[in-house]
Amino acid sequence: MRVVFPFSAIVGQDDMKRALLIAAVDPGIGGVMVFGDRGTGKSTAVRALAALLPQMRATKGCAYHCDPEADAGACTEECPSRIAKGAAKTELLPTPVVDLPLGATEDRVVGALDLEQALTRGEKRFEPGLLAKAHRGFLYIDEVNLLEDHLVDLLLDVAASGENVVEREGLSVRHPARFVLIGSGNPEEGELRPQLLDRFGLSVDVKTPTVLADRVAVVRQRDAFDRDPKSFVAAWTKKDAAVRERIVKARASRGDVALPDEIVERASALCMKIGSDGLRGELTLIRAARACAALEGAEAVTTAHLRAVAIPSLQHRLRRNPLDDVGSAPRIERALAEMFDA
């Protein structure tokens, strides 16, 4: 297998790293949108995170690498009946990361009639697409804003429902497709529709580091990795393992993190103050704060956690006056300072 750049060796980009970790702890948060130029380490970070996640137990031979427990009954292959009979074997698989290329056809994404089987054996079989591959993992779309609209709609629909329903070419198939959608894009290449933005749980901006020392560190790390990937990765194994440990613990403890009423009130007050549309912002804010607290091993969510996730949870949900030059992030920062520093 290909050696992947270690997550803990990524220099800077703390906002993006935190957002990705939160999504890994709580996939229900609904994906991360990353805005930024090319070559800022977006895809490196996604791949690194997936490589670091603990392996997942999957039913052996299942096209959807379904979860023997969570997917029981949902998987459309023979897995449920095999599991019921106790005949199913399981295997450990790495968390999948699927790249969605810009020119992907709908066939490739949702799956289609298996041409090979149909032509050679005259059998009607479903050939799973990229959504099936991404089940329980990450679906990474570079330059989401250039993706054709009908594909974006389809992806969001599946991401929200966790299930891919295929009705085409005489096929009628449904299979579980729960994945964390990670989109990246450059706002200069065209704005994203607000409905689309709102569906992403978190949104972060990444920038090329402006401090010389950071840039030097980026080049040095990458150069060292490219020259000898194996020993570079070995040198970072411990730190990556520590991150993995944090994720595993946080996943387990997330439900036990206390959520004081006072925090919920503050979150609502913040959302009202900045005028975010709908309830989705508030819900994401709370969820993200909880995941953030779990990652830090805290027993209860505090205002510090709320502050840490406020901008990524809310900045893409504000109604923007097109003639207002101030971005959303400074508005949230101002509101936070007024509410919490007073």
Add this chain to the structure above:
Amino acid sequence: MNAAASGRYDPWADALSAATLLAIDPDGLKGAVLRTLPGPARDAWLAALKAMLPPEAPMRRVPAHIDDERLLGGLDLAATLAAGRPVASRGLLSESDGGVVVLAMAERCTSATGARIAMALDAGVDRFMLIALEEGVEPDERAPDVLTERLAFALDFSLVRPHSTEIPTSAQITAAREDLARMKPADERTIESICSAAGAFGVVSARAALFTLRAARAAAALAGRAAVEDEDLALAARLVLAPRAHFAPPEQAPEPPPPEDGADDEAAPSEQTEANATADRVIDAVQSALPAEFLAQFLEARAERRVEARSRGAGAAAKSARRGRPLGARAGTLRSGERLDLVATLRAAAPWQPLRRREAAPSAALVLVRRGDFRIRRFVQRLESTIIVVVDASGSAALQRLAEAKGAVETLLADAYVTRARVALIAFRDSSAEMLLPPTRSLSRAKRALAELPGGGTTPLANAIDAASVLAQSERAKGRTPLIVFLTDGRGNVGRDGATGRVQAEADALVSARGIRAANLSAVFIDTSARTRPGAAALAAEMGAAYAPLPFVEAGAVASVVRAHAPARR
């Protein structure tokens, strides 16, 4: 190799150096973009590259319109049908493992194909070097950015006169490869000087800095040096950083002021200054080796590319919009002008093959296709429009008018994602009309372009109408529906030839206006004069434009007038 040493910039020698470095470190440098029409220089360069690579390394040519099956591999439909069992085909990229992929006519390559090749380059499973041949004539005919960003070198052969130059033998290359593998990692100072040199040229991508480092190391290996020296850095910077430069490095300031140095200065003053000194030497070496006009040309190309890169992003979507969102295929009979969806047809026929074979008379045909299997392609087309705002920036009321026009542009763009409209802005004053904002859908880009708008002076109305007409027709050629919006009082006082004089100017304006009508372009004429005069209405009538007097120009009102006249969406 030693352009700097010989004191005269020799682009051909540099181009060959790039080929040499690629041959030494293909995995690290990834490849090059060659911008040139087919000709002896390009052939000679490719031949030199081939000569330096191991003889068994494949060199495959890929047409820009290659499909994914062939590029990445997949089911070989013809062979499968013939053999009656699945036959997989290898993709061209994996056939080129360890060799060179030459992408012909890279400027015709779609961003989707580009993205796929880029993915393969990043994955590094098939290790190939990519040479993208850009044969564009217009500055906007460029290979997809997603590819050029990932290749170390960009060579423009329009500056190059090939002459016979010695290149290293393939044995020397092999030796250099071995030396490179043994070379110690670059020290802090080298990396720091590369990063600050990159900063001085305005290059922010971390990839560019890495490529510079790799190229310098390959150059050092070739020269038999144990570590990178200034000379190697200068060559690498010339080849990697100069073509990516966003601006020329500032003139040697007495105190190099980059703000990022602040923190480090105190921490390690001696090392820092040393790295700075090296960076300065590298920058100097690039500048002294590279005559000013070459750097200027790089910068110009880069500026054009930047404009294009952004409009290309959206342009790619426009292209697909023209082709339409595929609605899948439907059953139907083939009539002229309809396109058969072959794969869908085969899919429809496939499940019935065993049955049909049993029923039908023995036949040699491998696939029994019935009329009912025919599948016809369907597309939905969504029309996109471009609103071209032409604003009069002359005279005393210019500043206010400009500010409101800017507001209108931003308001229109704010709902551009709904209306699928692009907005462009042309302002005219003194003797010319200037495109301040090329057609765009990006609000953030518009904000930057419109931050400063100069106003005042005379009114070259005829030129402005001509410029709008040209832009509108080019937009129409791209499959979009243009709408021109004039914001002026219609009183031109500069003729087409640039001479001042109201009579000639107004006659010229009428001629230009007729051009708008002759080209069948839709237009809205917003009369901004405090008291309307018949002249403006006549001008509007002459161009077949809707006429809307709006003495108190206000952004919201302008936007709603435009919306009322915007091309209907489907």
